[in-house]
Amino acid sequence: MSNLLLFSGPAVEPVTIAEAKAFLRLDTADDDALVAAAIVAARQACESFTGRALITQSWQLYLDHWPERDITLPRPPLQSVTSIKTFDADGVGATLDPATYWVDASALPGRVRRRSDAVWPSPGRDVAGIEVTFVAGYGDSWNDVPQSLRQGILMTVANFYEYRDALHPVTLPAPIGALWQPYRLVRL
Structure with a gap:
């Protein structure tokens, strides 16, 4: 979800x-x-x-688990991904290294894909354990x-x-x- x-x-x-x-x-x-x-x-x-x-605005998408392939980011056009975090059972967030994923801002809607050689940590909580913060809009x-x-x-x-x-x-x-x-x- x-x-x-x-x-x-x-x-x-x-x-x-x-x-x-x-x-x-x-x-x-x-x-x-x-x-x-x-x-x-x-x-x-x-x-x-x-x-x-x-107009340029920031959104946060919360996921319960990693999708099988791409993270689809609603509200195009996508300008950038600010951060991707996972949360442990205590609610402490850890930011993923941007070198572990690709951002496709040209897709409608935009998407994020894990690099094939990267390992993403499993979230420690069952609900909203992954947070993707992104910027969307045609411009400022x-x-x-x-x-x-x-x-x-x-x-x-x-x-x-x-x-x-x-x-x-x-x-x-x-x-x-x-x-x-x-x-x-x-x-x-």
Whole structure:
């Protein structure tokens, strides 16, 4: 079994408040907090829909045991693996030497493979005995995110803004889904 936790979220959003206000045709700062919250919610909706990390963020993947072949790292695109640790029965972590594994950041999703001559220690606890910390996302700037994902986020912000009362449930409009669909990860 595995468990994925956000360790450090994005420092910026893929759409600026100024961009969103221009898209919404807002001139005043009256709704800046509402627009900012809608941007965060729209990014989270996009990440949930696509299964990807948009802006650089750190994640921790916990595993109960070593997989037979590769450790698959969700939330592509993978930028790097920060560390791989195993924990003993007392919860004390030991970091693996990076020379014992390969990182394939070009795969979707990214993956880690043990080198054939390496021996990885067995975790000393049965639950979450292995921790993989990794960095994912298109980059540090909103400019690194593909334009169709950003456009869909702007459209989602507009949808959230227009239907912000609780009386209208918000669903993903078809044009937004069409923009995000090419980036959606499909599990086989």
